[in-house]
Amino acid sequence: MNVDLSATWQEASRVTLRGRIAVVIDVLRATSTIVTAIQSGAREVIPVETPEDARLAAQKTGAYGAVLGGERGGLKIEGFDFGNSPYEYTPHSVGGKAVIMTTTNGTRAFAAAREADITVAAALLNIGSVANVLLHEGRDVAVICAGTEGRVSLDDLYCAGALIERIVTPGSDWVLNDGAKLAVHWYGSNTGTSFDVLASCAHGRRLAELGFHRDVEYCSGMDTVTEVPVLKGRSLVSR
Ligand code: 3SL
Numbered sequence: 001m002n003v004d005l006s007a008t009w010q011e012a013s014r015v016t017l018r019g020r021i022a023v024v025i026d027v028l029r030a031t032s033t034i035v036t037a038i039q040s041g042a043r044e045v046i047p048v049e050t051p052e053d054a055r056l057a058a059q060k061t062g063a064y065g066a067v068l069g070g071e072r073g074g075l076k077i078e079g080f081d082f083g084n085s086p087y088e089y090t091p092h093s094v095g096g097k098a099v100i101m102t103t104t105n106g107t108r109a110f111a112a113a114r115e116a117d118i119t120v121a122a123a124l125l126n127i128g129s130v131a132n133v134l135l136h137e138g139r140d141v142a143v144i145c146a147g148t149e150g151r152v153s154l155d156d157l158y159c160a161g162a163l164i165e166r167i168v169t170p171g172s173d174w175v176l177n178d179g180a181k182l183a184v185h186w187y188g189s190n191t192g193t194s195f196d197v198l199a200s201c202a203h204g205r206r207l208a209e210l211g212f213h214r215d216v217e218y219c220s221g222m223d224t225v226t227e228v229p230v231l232k233g234r235s236l237v238s239r
Pocket residue numbers: 026028029030031071073074075084103104105106107146148207
């Protein structure tokens with residue numbers, strides 16, 4: 001089996017996704033927040049590309065208790081219920097509700113994954129559960145890192161490396177593309193904690209400047225969540 005990693009969602013458009021399971025990763029912060037929302041009992045998370053798409057989707061879904069979440073420039077969008085901080089997505093705030101979400105990079109990565117047979121959301125938080133899904137499915141994997149505005153994000157690459165290392169055990173027949181090999185190498189070359197890595201990468205520093213230091217800490221947690229959100233139609237739901 002193959003693991004093909006795209007370092008940005010834009011790069012994923014050059015990959016054949018049909019027949020594969022796509023793993024979308026935006027550690028800071030979209031997939032960490034989506035995983036948290038589903039763990040908090042959100043009925044579904046609907047990733048959309050723009051704030052306008054989100055408002056239109058809310059009009060259609062409104063009667064069933066939809067809330068709007070996401071960010072631009074890291075900050076809550078005017079008129080939205082929530083920003084992109086995982087701390088906002090509690091059982092009290094999103095339990096039983098549909099969350100319509102738009103973020104700068106992360107939610108776009110789900111659109112880029114649309115041709116895949118199966119698409120799941122991964123973060124450090126649920127990495128062990130995602131690894132188990134990949135081993136169970138036993139099919140070719142496309143890891144789609146969201147990246148940051150078209151550029152590589154080391155936080156995503158770190159999570160991808162940790163995930164790939166969990167599935168590619170000695171003696172297994174996985175074949176990695178260069179991006180996947182790079183991610184494994186980057187992950188393995190870090191001697192500090194996951195928080196050290198996330199706090200020192202460019203987007204981690206940017207979030208700290210914006211006052212979201214606690215989010216970076218939270219998103220560094222490994223194996224704290226068991227949920228694996230999976231795309232069903234246009235919605236991410238509990239697997
Ligand atoms: O780019 C994204 O999708 C966001 O997760 C970025 S931020 O962490 O909310 O700034």
